[in-house]
Amino acid sequence: MQLIEDANKEALRRILEGDPVLIDVVPAGQVIPALGERVLLHAGPPIEWERMCGPMRGAIAGAIVFEGWAADLEEATALAARGEIAFHPNHHFDAVGPMTGMTTQSMPVFVVENRRFGNRAYCTINEGLGKVMRFGGNDASVLKRLAWLRDVFGPALGEAIRSVGGIALKGLVARGLAMGDEMHQRNVACTSLFLREIAPALARTSRDSERLAEVFAFLGSNDQFFLNIAMAMGKAIMDPVRGIAGSSIVTAMCRNGTDFGIRVSGTGDTWFVAPVEMPQGLYFPGFSAADANPDMGDSTIVETIGLGGFAMAASPAVAGFVGAGSASSAALYTKAMGEITIGENPEWTIPALDFAGVPTGIDVRLVVDSGITPVINTGIAHKEPGIGQVGAGVVRAPIACFEQAVRALAEKLGGVA
Amino acid sequence: MEQKSISDLLDAEIKVVNVGLEGFAAELSAAGVPVIHVEWSPPAGGDPELADLLSKLGA
Known part of the structure; x- marks a missing residue:
């Protein structure tokens, strides 16, 4: 369209x-x-x-x-x-x-x-x-x-x-x-x-x-x-992208430890929300998945601008730290994110990918069509207050948020839905 | 043209391209069969209504 x-x-x-x-x-x-x-x-x-x-x-x-x-x-x-x-x-x-x-x-x-x-x-x-x-x-x-x-x-x-x-x-x-x-x-x-x-x-x-x-x-x-x-x-970069009529680009992703929410440019400030997922990762000595709280934080704004999990290939050390596999597999994460974004950032490049730009502009249509959800590098908090970080891992944005956004965008565009 | 039977196919070394469910590739790989896995899932997770919407939205 x-x-x-x-x-x-x-x-x-x-x-x-x-x-x-x-x-x-x-x-x-x-x-x-x-x-x-x-x-x-x-x-x-x-x-x-x-x-x-x-x-x-x-x-x-x-x-x-x-x-x-x-x-x-x-x-x-x-x-x-x-x-x-x-x-x-x-x-x-x-x-x-x-x-x-x-x-x-x-x-x-x-x-x-x-x-x-x-x-x-x-x-x-x-x-x-x-x-x-x-x-x-x-x-x-x-x-x-x-x-x-x-x-x-x-x-x-x-x-x-x-x-x-x-x-x-x-x-x-x-x-x-x-x-x-x-x-x-x-x-x-x-x-x-x-x-x-x-x-x-x-x-x-x-x-x-x-x-x-x-x-x-x-x-x-x-x-x-x-x-x-x-x-x-990230917030300063993405806020001017809000409210472009018809745009299917994600302007915010965030989580509160209970829900994951996204906003999409063409649907204004509506939140599309689904239960947040549990990070898969590595735990500090003495802790395990049984101690972990579901994912939280506004830090996913860095993935929204093409960094974090989207730039995994730039940071082989992180792939090991978050349990994402070998250094070479870090590139696969970045390449997969290229499937759900509409461009690259020529000013933020990754040496290990022959200076390709970080994947930029998450399109909710591409996420739902491909089934590939944004990958997020995250810290894992203990589920009890006051204990702190117990590990680090990778978590996926729930696809239900993107499906809701596609339906809402279609309805907003009228006649399509 | 010579007609090859399925048994001829299995007589030769088997090379597999697996599309979709990764479990099949893992089983073959564990049995020592060379296999290349292609990640694929039906558009919109197989939801026809959503797939139709996506097509109208130009995905």
Whole structure:
């Protein structure tokens, strides 16, 4: 159908022309006015308290205490269960968040501006590994780290980024791909490149060498630090693609630990939702599939722009880490994703595939026709709150979301259905 | 033209191209038969209504 082909061409043009620049780190409430008292954003499509998984509930209780809306976790849980906290998806407010995806008013967020289209997107700062809120952690150590991010790290990084007029991300990601990152489960190259670029500005704007050392130590000890920047970048790239009449291109994929949701350009902001699947992967010593929570997080925005599982061929180390097989089989994942996308990104290329661009622009028609579903590289959370990451793996987007989208698009186009 | 019977076919070395269900390829491979597997599934998972919609949408 020509209308769809033209609309998808426009969608791909907007994706490829995106020019994401990291311009600031600010408290979320400053850029998301709706984030007032007792308002909380979470990962994935909309969900009510009763259907939330353990880590999501744990993170919410922690976030409530962190904001001072309850004195302790018990009171916080009761508050949430009584319906006294407003829950909304990050995606409804130009934001994304990893795993549980907690965003509340005082949490610092990266601000990424798409300079080609003028829109902005937000994502909180990666907390590191171990016991962290994104995996449902909520004890004193988790809240203490969040307070340090809010009071020390966020302001310091924001000032440094502003002092250099922002950091362009597209080129940085291109170099990261060539260095073995796929930007979902491997971000060590981009984190290092980012640290190299921001270090002089951090040094110049710092007034306390001990605090500066803490900031460097935090950045240098977290290989996944760049993930959250990549996520805000993905959101900033994809938002201008929303709402193109007739387009069958996916603009968002996300999960809340219970449901998987997608949005498609030609059907506006409707969520197409199906039960989320369990990742297949490798577990850290002492853990097994019996400990795992179903998949969660808004981080699938990186697959939506052609990175993560779609760029598996760039990152043979990840194929082993997520249990996807041999280094050579990594290329098969990327090639399979080429079957369900409408183009390649010439600026983000993969050396191991003779510098082919990453598969870009997921077409729901191609997914349903072929039965090949998007592949996602993901961390695996323990199903009980507070324990943290127990493994890493690969998960597939449920095909039911794409089937619903095809039907809705056909109905929207009238006469076809 | 010489007519070959099915028994002649099985007398020679068997080379198999398996389309669809991967289990068949795995069984043959385990029995030492050279096999190439082609991943294939019916369009739209075999759902005729969905396949019809896809065809109208130009997939």
